[in-house]
Amino acid sequence: MRDFDEHNITEAVVDSLAQTRDARLKTVVTSLVRHLHDFVRDIELSFDEWNAAIDFLTRTGQMCSDKRQEFILLSDTLGVSMLVDAINHRMPEGATETTVLGPFFVAAAPELPLGADISAGIDGEKLSVNGVVCASDGRPLAGATVDVWHADDDGYYDVQQADLQSLAMRARFRTDGDGRFAFTSIMPAFYPIPHDGPVGRMLEALGRHPYRPAHVHFMIAAEGYETLITHIFDAESPYLDSDAVFGVKNSLIAPFSCEDQSGKVQRGLTYRFGLKPLPNIKGDS
Amino acid sequence: MRDFDEHNITEAVVDSLAQTRDARLKTVVTSLVRHLHDFVRDIELSFDEWNAAIDFLTRTGQMCSDKRQEFILLSDTLGVSMLVDAINHRMPEGATETTVLGPFFVAAAPELPLGADISAGIDGEKLSVNGVVCASDGRPLAGATVDVWHADDDGYYDVQQADLQSLAMRARFRTDGDGRFAFTSIMPAFYPIPHDGPVGRMLEALGRHPYRPAHVHFMIAAEGYETLITHIFDAESPYLDSDAVFGVKNSLIAPFSCEDQSGKVQRGLTYRFGLKPLPNIKGDS
Known part of the structure; x- marks a missing residue:
């Protein structure tokens, strides 16, 4: 295995994977090598460009911390996150479509009674939200847990505001016997993804803005169904x-x-969510 | 631009690049997006695998420092560095083939007289090296600069040895009127690339070893010619x-x-190097 040129090096690298024990890993890396090499050949990557790519990836990794995941932003802005989401959530008729989780979910949000105000006194135009959670065949699902979270009218989540003493604009609810939940909060605004790092500079170079339209996040879980992670977007948002x-x-x-x-x-949002049944539901015990 | 599925999201991302001012950047990112999405679709990347990829890239970036470039190791071990080298060095008949620079080149190596011993007293089997530098058409090149560097017989370069007070097993020479240079040193050994990081763990998972066969590095520069970066490998090395x-x-x-x-x-290496003329040599001034 030697004497490689720009044409035969790809098969040489693939051959080097012959001893990989995990069959799936072998499949993934084989495909990665073929596509990565095809990319380099297609554009005839120069040395300066290769150096720039190494530098970009290094700075992206070094921007990551407990509070910032720059590689996820890169995946998001190149459409990879939503592609992975689409591949892994092929939804049947009647099931709500999914979208990205995003970086602002907090697992420990408090469970509140139906109808609660979750705005924690933050200024903004009042918004009332009414939802119903059903199976994809239309049956309402009682006792489903509904996590909600959203930004304020400046486009910031609670976890981005150092002066906030507690969680705000996020909570967990449990659907009633008719699958219904309700709460009040404030109108969320559109906002930019964090863009003071390498990904922000990439977007600038590509002539792209960093904004997302206004939305409320929902994560809805019910036994026997695939957990639904989605947003509902404001139809009037830029x-x-x-x-x-x-x-x-x-x-x-x-x-x-x-x-x-x-x-x-009146500001208000009403939405009917449909959950996809899990493929292999075990029998009653 | 909305409502993307696993099939149409790629064109949506490509469309978002429409305002990119730099035409080459647009070409590169367009190709990157197409190949990256094709990869994700081909293997139907799962969420767990996507998370593992984000984590791997993050750890690779965070392993990088002034003394360690883990993304270059990743590029090297996936064959990307040699592919970029091959694309950028299509050599005419008579010109020596190129290979990777590697991480152990030092720009400030001292110029020594022809025939010098560069081993700086480090233990090892003596090796004498004799070279001649020519143009690819065979004419010898006088006054070419020849940088050489190599590992010791444990496989370590001087810069990897904290107890060494000075450079060793590296120097710069200048070819004589017949294009010749010569020096003595010690036999280099095969060695592993740095493998205590994410790339080392990747090689393990792929059932691959981290070793490179024994070699001496050469960087040869002469006015009017493309600088040659290459190694000569020991024909008896594992x-x-x-x-x-x-x-x-x-x-x-x-x-x-x-x-x-x-x-x-006797340990000795004799090699004839051929340099590729630069494409646009300006007239004599």
């Missing part, structure tokens, strides 16, 4: 057509306002 | 057929020993 992370789906866009009986505009 | 970085070419393998007139084996 950036619906140029989400920096390619997360918008038409089925996830809903009005965040409606007219009441007197013709006055 | 790992010639499984170099961890895919750097071995048949034309770069040479005997490091020969029999003298009395039949006794």
Whole structure:
């Protein structure tokens, strides 16, 4: 195994994987090597460009910390995260579409009674949210847990605000006997992904903005069903057509306002969520 | 631009590059996105695998320092560095083939007189090296600078040895009127690339060893010619057929020993280097 040129080196690298014990790892790395080499050959990568790529990847890794995951931002902004999401969530009729989890989920959000105000007194236009959780065949699901979280009207989540003493604009609810949940909060604003690092500079060089349209996150879990991770987007937000992370789906866009009986505009969101049954439900015990 | 599935998201990401000012950057990122998405689709990357990839890239970036470039090791061990080398050094007849620079070059090596001993007293079997530097058409090149560096007989370079007070097993020479240079040193040994980081763990998982066959590095510069960066490999070294970085070419393998007139084996290397003329040589001034 020697004397490689630009044509035969790919098979040489693939041959070097012959002793890989884990069959799936072998498949993944074989495909990675073929695609990576094809990319380098297609564009005839120069030495200066190779150096720039090594430097970019190094700075991206060194930007990562407990509070910042720059490689996830890179995956998000190149559409890889949403592609992985799409491949792993082929949804049946009646099931709500998924989108990215994002970096602002907190596992320990408190469970609150239905109808609670989760705004923790933060300024903003009041928003009332009413949801119903069903199976994809339409049966309502009682006792499902519904995690919600969203940004404030400046586009910041609670965990981004050093002066906040507690969690805000996030909570967990449990659906009632009809699969319903409800809460009030404030209107979320559109916001930029963190863009003061290598990925932000990449977006600039590509002539792209870092913004995401306004949305509320939902994570909905019920026994026997695939946990649903999604957002609902404000139908009137800017950036619906140029989400920096390619997360918008038409089925996830809903009005965040409606007219009441007197013709006055009220901020409110109503949405029906459908959950996909797990493929192998064990028998009752 | 919304409502992407696993099939149309790639064109959406490519479309988002429309405002990229630098045409070459646009070409490179467009190709990267297409190949990266094809890779993810081909293997149907799972969420767990995506998480593992994010974690691997993060640890690789965080292993990098002034003294360690883990992303270059990754590029080397996946054959990307040698592929970039091959694409950028398509050599004419008579020109010596190239290979990777590696991490152990030092720009400030001292210029020494022809015939000098560069071993700095380090233990090892004596090796005498005789070279001639020519243009690819065969004319000898006087006054070319020849940087040489190599590992000791334990496989370590001087810069890896904290107890060494000065440079050793490296120097710069200048060819004489016949294009010749010569020096003595000690036999280099095969050695592992640094493998105590993420790339080392990757090689283990792939059932690969981290070794490179024994070699001496050369960087040869002459006005009007492309600077040649290459190694000459010891024809009797282990790992010639499984170099961890895919750097071995048949034309770069040479005997490091020969029999003298009395039949006794002497360690010695003789090699003729050919340099490629630069494409656009300006007229005499």
